[in-house]
Amino acid sequence: MQASLVSSIYKNFLGHAPDWYKQTIITFMVINPLIFMVSPFAAGWLLVAEFIFTLAMALKCYPLQPGGLLLIQALFIGMTSPEHMMHEIETNIEVLLLLVFMVAGIYFMKDLLLFLFTKLVIKVKNKTVLSLCFMAASAVLSAFLDALTVVAVIIAVGLGFYTIYHRVASGREFQSEHDHTADDEISAPNHGDLDKFRAFLRNLMMHSAIGTALGGVMTMVGEPQNLIIADKAAWGFGEFFLRMSPVTLPVFICGLLTALTLEKTGWFGYGAQMPKSVRSILIDYDSHMDAERTPRDNARLTLQALIGVWLVVGLAFHLAAVGLIGLSVIVLATSASGVIEEHALGKAFEEALPFTALLCVFFGVVAVIIDQGLFQPVIDWVLTYEGKTQLVMFYLANGVLSMVSDNVFVGSVYITEVTTALQKGAITRDQFDMLAVAINTGTNLPSVATPNGQAAFLFLLTSAIAPLLRLSYGRMVYMALPYTFVLTIVGLVTTYFVLFDATEMLYNLHLINHHLEMPGAVEGSH
Numbered sequence: 001m002q003a004s005l006v007s008s009i010y011k012n013f014l015g016h017a018p019d020w021y022k023q024t025i026i027t028f029m030v031i032n033p034l035i036f037m038v039s040p041f042a043a044g045w046l047l048v049a050e051f052i053f054t055l056a057m058a059l060k061c062y063p064l065q066p067g068g069l070l071l072i073q074a075l076f077i078g079m080t081s082p083e084h085m086m087h088e089i090e091t092n093i094e095v096l097l098l099l100v101f102m103v104a105g106i107y108f109m110k111d112l113l114l115f116l117f118t119k120l121v122i123k124v125k126n127k128t129v130l131s132l133c134f135m136a137a138s139a140v141l142s143a144f145l146d147a148l149t150v151v152a153v154i155i156a157v158g159l160g161f162y163t164i165y166h167r168v169a170s171g172r173e174f175q176s177e178h179d180h181t182a183d184d185e186i187s188a189p190n191h192g193d194l195d196k197f198r199a200f201l202r203n204l205m206m207h208s209a210i211g212t213a214l215g216g217v218m219t220m221v222g223e224p225q226n227l228i229i230a231d232k233a234a235w236g237f238g239e240f241f242l243r244m245s246p247v248t249l250p251v252f253i254c255g256l257l258t259a260l261t262l263e264k265t266g267w268f269g270y271g272a273q274m275p276k277s278v279r280s281i282l283i284d285y286d287s288h289m290d291a292e293r294t295p296r297d298n299a300r301l302t303l304q305a306l307i308g309v310w311l312v313v314g315l316a317f318h319l320a321a322v323g324l325i326g327l328s329v330i331v332l333a334t335s336a337s338g339v340i341e342e343h344a345l346g347k348a349f350e351e352a353l354p355f356t357a358l359l360c361v362f363f364g365v366v367a368v369i370i371d372q373g374l375f376q377p378v379i380d381w382v383l384t385y386e387g388k389t390q391l392v393m394f395y396l397a398n399g400v401l402s403m404v405s406d407n408v409f410v411g412s413v414y415i416t417e418v419t420t421a422l423q424k425g426a427i428t429r430d431q432f433d434m435l436a437v438a439i440n441t442g443t444n445l446p447s448v449a450t451p452n453g454q455a456a457f458l459f460l461l462t463s464a465i466a467p468l469l470r471l472s473y474g475r476m477v478y479m480a481l482p483y484t485f486v487l488t489i490v491g492l493v494t495t496y497f498v499l500f501d502a503t504e505m506l507y508n509l510h511l512i513n514h515h516l517e518m519p520g521a522v523e524g525s526h
Contacts, residue, residue: 017061024053025066032070033077040079044372047074051365052404052452056473058461064358071364080367088363088370092408095224095455096356097323098148103352105311105329106152108337111297112304113153114160118286121161127200127273128263131207135259138211139252143219144316147212147456149326154208155351158201159465161282165197168281181468190277198469199272205460205471206270206479207259210448212456213487214255217444218248221318223454225411225443232419233436243433246498247441247491254490258483269479303336355462359455375401375410379417383426388496390431394438395495399446399488402453407443414439438495445491449484451476 014022028050036043050070054063075082089096106113124130134154141150163180167173170185186194216222220230220240230240262270307329314325330348339345369375378401382393394414401410415436422432447453451461451473460466461476 014061014065021057021060025069028070029073032073036077036079040372041374044079044368044374047079047368048365048374048404051362052450055452055458055461059467059472062354062358063462064354064361067358067361067365071361071368074368075364080364080371084367084371085364088367089360092224092359092363094321094323095148095408096359097321098326099323099352099356099359099459100326100349101323101330102149102326103152104348105326105333106149106156107348107351108330108333108339109304109308110156110160112301112308113157115289115301117157118161118282121274122279122283122286125279127203127271128260131203131259131263131270132256134204135207135211135214135256138208139215139255142212142215143222144312147216147223147454148459149315149322150212151209151456151460152352154205155460155463155465158205158469162197162201162465162468164285165278165281166194168285169194193275193277196272196275197278199269200274200278201465202469202471202475202479203263203270203272205465205469206476209457209460210255210259210480210483213444213448213454214248214252216456217251217441218244221315223408223411223444225408225415226440228412229415229436229440232415233433243437244440247437247494250494250498251441251445251487251490254486255483258486262482268482269475300337304333307332307336351464355459358458358462362458370413375413379414383417383421391434391438391495391499392492394435395442395492396446398439398442402443402447403449404452407447407453408455411439411443414443434499437499441491441495445487446484448480448487449477450480 010022014025032043032047032050035046047070051063051067054061054066054070057063071085074080075085120133121130124133138150138154141153166180166186169187169190171187172185216226218241220226220235220237226240230236233240235243262268265271310332311325311329314320314328315322319325320328330345334340334345378397382390382397385393398407398410398414418427418432418435418439421427422429427435444454448457451457457476457480461471461473465471
């Protein structure tokens with residue numbers, strides 16, 4: 001009886017995840033307290049590695065459950081405290097509100113998004129041009145909006161395309177109910193086209209995700225840590241863009257050239273073309289929707305477009321916190337569309353809430369990183385260097401740490417340390433300005449290497465579309481590899497050879513302007 005009970009408990013544990021995966025998580029939970037008693041520092045790094053493992057195995061088991069179990073144990077054995085974890089959550093409340101409300105808001109604008117992007121995909125037949133359009137659009141939007149919002153839009157579009165083809169390939173009508181997660185009803189001849197379409201959509205998803213990193217690094221609103229850096233440095237929107245531009249503009253150009261090269265060569269899983277059968281279905285769908293569209297449908301699209309304008313304006317001018325703007329989108333879009341039932345509203349939150357819970361677990365891991373001082377030796381070591389070497393070391397140190405941890409946390413820790421050094425007189429203001437640029441670019445560019453580095457990438461990995469497109473952790477790392485190499489190297493080279501001279505030029509311009517503003521400066525200049 002007892003043996004049967006234990007066997008049933010084991011079978012229920014993490015559901016249908018493979019036995020080797022269950023045994024690995026159990027092993028982690030057995031050894032963590034033992035290692036913590038010997039070396040809290042080593043136990044902290046081991047926990048980070050274990051959490052990364054759960055992310056890497058996201059298609060085997062959603063990371064919330066195994067990652068949450070590891071964090072609960074870490075709290076019990078004293079790696080961090082519930083109060084510190086709560087503090088990290090409160091610090092990042094805007095990110096959580098963004099996930100809860102903005103992603104749901106995008107859900108209620110999917111009709112407009114699908115309409116616009118269907119027209120784009122149908123009209124632009126050249127895959128290379130289409131990829132560059134998706135990347136450039138994601139970059140521009142991310143420079144003014146939040147990268148998570150942009151990725152949510154791209155996911156909604158990709159999921160829309162996938163469900164349309166999957167429904168028709170299964171022998172159903174465009175508007176019929178259908179389970180697009182199961183391929184049982186798809187005929188054998190269509191399986192090959194479905195795999196090719198998955199590869200095509202994977203390409204667009206990855207190009208777009210990289211685009212959010214290219215645009216997000218440019219402005220003070222592109223990523224959460226950018227706002228923190230701008231605040232510490234007392235930079236406005238224009239000055240932030242100008243100071244970053246010696247690094248970010250060359251990186252942006254090289255990012256587009258990388259996309260062009262990958263699509264032409266077909267390296268790293270890129271270059272996949274849309275099958276003719278899929279294009280035909282999308283054209284038929286577009287024609288069908290145009291023919292079936294009623295005046296009420298047109299009114300709905302028009303109102304969604306106006307709400308989209310409000311979304312862009314509200315975010316670009318920071319009229320409210322991003323999450324609150326997302327909440328306003330939900331209220332406006334549902335009111336305009338006539339969605340007033342509670343169960344209809346609930347569907348919009350299904351995508352974001354699991355990831356929101358996972359992100360809270362992640363913030364608990366961040367609390368462990370801080371309490372155990374995991375990054376402190378690296379920070380102390382980098383501050384021992386001087387001049388251009390110090391810039392390069394800050395850039396690389398931020399990049400490496402951002403690959404394994406959240407770039408918001410890494411950027412926040414480093415800019416705080418550098419600000420303290422400035423206040424103590426250990427560095428000059430010129431050094432501080434250059435280091436701030438190195439920190440911002442270092443956290444944003446190399447972090448594309450893994451889904452851990454950027455919340456937008458992690459959101460894509462754990463979204464509903466990832467398993468449909470067979471977009472695993474390993475495949476994301478593999479497909480991001482050429483971008484990681486190019487973005488990191490170009491950022492490093494421009495940091496070393498261009499940033500110092502550009503900052504000196506900006507400093508001289510500031511002195512000239514200051515001189516001209518002084519009484520009698522004009523006469524004196526003659």
